[in-house]
Amino acid sequence: MSTGRTPASTPALTSTPIERDLVRGALELERTANGLLPHRLPARARAQNTDPQLAMAEAQPSGVRLRFRTRATVVELDTLPTKRVYPGAPPRPDGVYELFVDGRPVASAVAHGGDVMTVDLATGGARTEAGPTATLRFADLPGTDKDVEIWLPHNETTELVALRTDAPVAPVDAGHRRVWLHHGSSISHGSDAAGPSTTWPALASRIGDVELVNLGFGGGALLDPFTARALRDTPADLISLKIGINLVNTDLLRLRAFGPAVHGFLDTLREGHPTTPLLVVSPIQCPIHEDTPGPSLPDMSALSSGRLAFRAAGDPADTAAGKLTLNVIRAELARIVAQRSTDDPHLFHLDGRELYGPADAAELPLPDALHPDATTHRRMGERFARHAFVPGGPFAP
Template sequence: MHTAEHDWITTPITADILRGALDLERTPHGLLPHRLPARARAQCADGQLAMAESQPSGVRLAFRTGATAVELDTLPTKRVYVGVPPRPDGVYDLLVDGRLTRQAHVTGGNTLTIDMATGTAEHRPGPAGTVRFTGLPEGVKNVEIWLPHNETTELVALRTDAPVEPIPDRGRRVWLHHGSSISHGSDAASPSTTWPALAASLGGVELINLGLGGGALLDPFTARALRDTPADLISLKLGINLVNSDLMRLRAFAPAVHGFLDTIRDGHPITPLLVVSPILCPIHEDTPGPSAPDFAALSGGRLLFRATGDPAERAGGKLTLTVIRDELARIVRQRAADDPNLHHLDGRDLYGQDDAAELPLPDRLHPDAATHRLIGERFAGRAFTTGGPFADHTA
């Protein structure tokens, strides 16, 4: 697959040059990064979660090299939704010394065809491809290749025209974040411009992103993954998936949040821990889930979501975003009396009513690229600056 005009050096892809993954699975083709450990994956048979955690949001190859040319062979799995215009190929972002320098795609790969009307999916195998970056600056530099945040990616081979070594420890703090598809990066332009990636860059921290599309459901195995992952800062963005999956009622919600926090605190007793409530989502502010595709729009080739619950069902304990925000604020207030490192942020401070008027959610659930930037900048401004819960007191 590689071109012949360079004297290529093949470097094994190992954990010391890969960041943001909690597990590496050896496959017949190479390595598949996972964002949940094998033990967690074994405890849930949900296909949506399996797809989301294998999509490498925040996962990047990071190395130091004098190379001016880099090739990476990968086997992507591309999603096709029946009745919806084709999705663009996943984007690979190349950063040199922290600056976005190149972007590229890999063609080919496996295809996962999803029919939202029937709930079925068909997997078809395809060939691996190569992403190629040439004309990089001379001299030794830090290079990062951010993998497509929304495209399952098996890593096959890494080639460069100069030796590669791991980037020395820069002493940067590790930020471990968990959230929904919005944190995963749905509808962001590229992997280094999801809102958590942007916030991490502005905050000068190393990101581990456990944003899982459709998977922020207070699952105990996710809490244990957070508990067992070394981190200096932890944030949880909770709420929207519990509404749009209609997974639980109010009676179960508060104890589940407490249990989730208890588990994390078992491994991180004094780590700064920020609980973030949902950003504004007009369809679910006062209307319960579940969410469903708007099939009238889908027949016209547009993907829109709608809330299928009834506001009157709140009296029976169905969850809405308004209910969840109130509960999260109450829970954090209650716990903070004994846990001074526990903090709360109202998600509407990141994206609220005025923002929705100016930058509406294109499919009624997910922010676009401009809104990812807005949320990332606001999160960094509230969390990482002086007086924020993630302020660096050693700086």
């Protein structure tokens, strides 16, 4: 149950400060005037970034959740969300907060109110209007000792303001669970998943019984050196990189620069994780960019009918001059991993079309021509888990 205003708390509820030991999946917590803002890039990386799209994406808490042990039957969470509005495009759904008890989904809610960011699709410019704090209330929980997780919205910036319960709260030790560090694009960020626990990395992490740290950034998987250093410096038992689609749809690199950039990214990562299992995943099927370079641009004919969609604006003939397509990237990533794996036995490769390929694209087309829907996220998560976490897989126990 969710309300768009902050109601008076039940007298029996007591506040617990939200500290680092209650938050999973964030690299840093920034103290703001309202509370705590989870970040998925550290301050040093954010200081080197000049891209407002990446700044927005890393502050959206995909994979971030509160986790604690309690006997509470009532949990209240005050948050200040930031809603995004794209004039001319269909309204975006509200971000979803999902509550789990002992690993089982129990309830979900949305936070009404909050700040509103209006983004111009043509220029990328944005303006923000301040709004009220929201309170999420989860009641009628079992009054026994239990682990409680609240998954924060994967697609909505969320400042954590206050946590109240009717019983004491204690941090939960990670125990035996391995930490899986993943980096990718908006598809890894969550795109059009139904909720934060059903993005494909979140689904795969539950199947594999691992602790997810999701550094999937909408529009931001661009082989940035500061992202490589963030991955290098983050403790992890397992690492995966999903590389490709953003490099095409931003038309950022040519083939001559792409290979050395991948090598440099992997070299930096290996400075901190020399023997950690590392899985490089190439792009999933995306028909508009299989053999046509970027950039990806909004399809204005779709927008005129109230639908958000994208088109490939490049020329296939330009691949001869080094422009990147998804097929070019897949071939180069396979070559690079094969070359490096002769000296790096912990380096693995997965063709992204094993997660979503041509037959899937025919059955479940990408709704906007770039991003998978909720059903496809579930399929991708299950397939990744079957590939990576099974005996003999790159992430086998």
